[in-house]
Amino acid sequence: MKRHRYLEIGCLTLSVLAAGIFGPASATLAPTRQAHAQETQGKQSPPRKTRPKTGEEDQERPQGKTAISVSVDLVSLNVLVTDQKGNVITGLKPEHFAVYEDNVKQEINHFAPVEANITVVMLVEYSKQVFYLYSGYEVWNAIYTFAQSLRPGDWVAVIGYDLRPTILSDFTQDRAKLYDALRRFNYPAFSESNLSDALIDTLDRVEELEGKVAVLLISTGLDTFSKHTYDEALKKCQASSASVYAISLGQNFRIRADAAGYISPEGNLELLMSDNRLRSFADYTGGAAFFPRFVTEFPSIFQDISNQLRNQYSLGYVSSNPKKDNKLRKIRVDVTADINNDGKPDKLKIHTRKGYIAKEL
Structure with a gap:
């Protein structure tokens, strides 16, 4: 096994160990079809993309990795529009938007400028390097603070x-269950941080959820021995309809350690690469x-x-390219609007996914 050095602090060299910190999970986001049928009886959960929604239907827990069939290949986009200062722009209409797939303009079939509830998976790194170097307190504080920000109707898993x-913690609207998940972040046993593997697995689990879905990635950005490569993780991000919001751990420690000369040039390079992964x-x-x-x-x-998640515009279109070739289709969204009412279109920033994979049915 190849050892990888991240930081040198005095005589201490951090090296990774091949093992994991968590025991068996009591709940899963991706059960089998039979388990899903048993688990969702009598429970409310966020909606899935298995069928069109009606106002009279009960919501079901979203379960990933189950077979679905879709009669109309609607490409769904959650689009955030901000000004140059990052202020969210609301009140836009369909005519303000233009969607392009591989530089070919598409017809927008669905548009909903609504403030909606959110479905979030908190994907949290908790290894020895976090606990000892970057302080487990940052992790606990992050989960607790986020739980405090939830509104009725939001769904969160940890x-x-x-x-x-x-x-x-499986999807819940109960803050007490999130606090219970926080208590399970106790003394870490091992040093592995397989970020790419964890992110790909999480995006797989949420790919069938509908609505505004996000992965809240709380991580150093370091990756030790993931089976999946960084490029594979990026391709998975390209294919996902979920948004990834990354929060870096340990920035304060890194600044102080670097100022004291405790971080080697190789360690600095690895830390810069970890930041780039998150971005x-x-x-x-x-x-x-x-x-x-x-x-x-x-x-x-x-x-x-x-604020960003709740004020995204929901857009949808049926691709003019009918091929299902498992290739990446690049997406671009343009917005033309005179926000300042000065007779000129404003320079706006558009945040949405960059593309999707045209999967074979």
């Missing part, structure tokens, strides 16, 4: 990862990346994320 991802995962999915130095920044970050 997944922790080191060697492998483990579900600590890329967010950018490819239309999300955002944050790099807080202090835990006191968490409330404003979560408020920003919540």
Whole structure:
């Protein structure tokens, strides 16, 4: 096994160990078809993409990795529009939007400028390098602060990862269950942080959920021995309809350690690469990346994320390209609007996913 060095602190060299920190999960986001039928009886859960919604239907828990069939191939986009300062732009109409697939303009068949509830999976790194170097307190504080920001109707699940991802709380609207998941982040046993594996697994689990779905990735961005490559994780992000919002751990520690000369040049390079991973995962999915130095920044970050998710425009179109060739289709969304009423279109920023995979049915 090849050892990988991240940081040198005095005589201490951090190396990774092949093992995991979490025991068996008591709930799963992706049960079998039979388990799904048994589990969802009498329960409310966020909706799935298995059939058109009606106002009279009970909601079901979203379960990933189950077979579905879709009669109309509607490509759904959650689009956030902001000005150059990051202020969210609301009140836009369908005629303000233009959607292009592989540079071919598409007809918008669905448009909904609504403030909606959100479905979020918190994907949280919790390994020895987080606990010892970056302080487990950051992790606990992040989960607690986010739970405080929830509104009625929001759904949240919690997944922790080191060697492998483990579900600590299935989708719930109960804050007490989230606090219980927080208590399961106890003393870490191992140092692995397989980020690409954990992210791909999580995006697989949420791909059949409908509505505004996000993965809240709380991580150092470091990746040790993932079976999946960084490029594979990026391709998964491109194919996903979920937005990734990344929050970096350990920025304050890194600044202080670097100033004291405790980080080697190789370690600095690896840390810069870890930041780039988080930015890329967010950018490819239309999300955002944050790099807080202090835990006191968490409330404003979560408020920003919540505001962005709740004020996205929901767009949909049927591709003019009927081929199902498992290839990437690139998506571009343009917005032309005179927000300032000065007779000129304003320069606006559009945040949405960059593309999707035209999967064979």
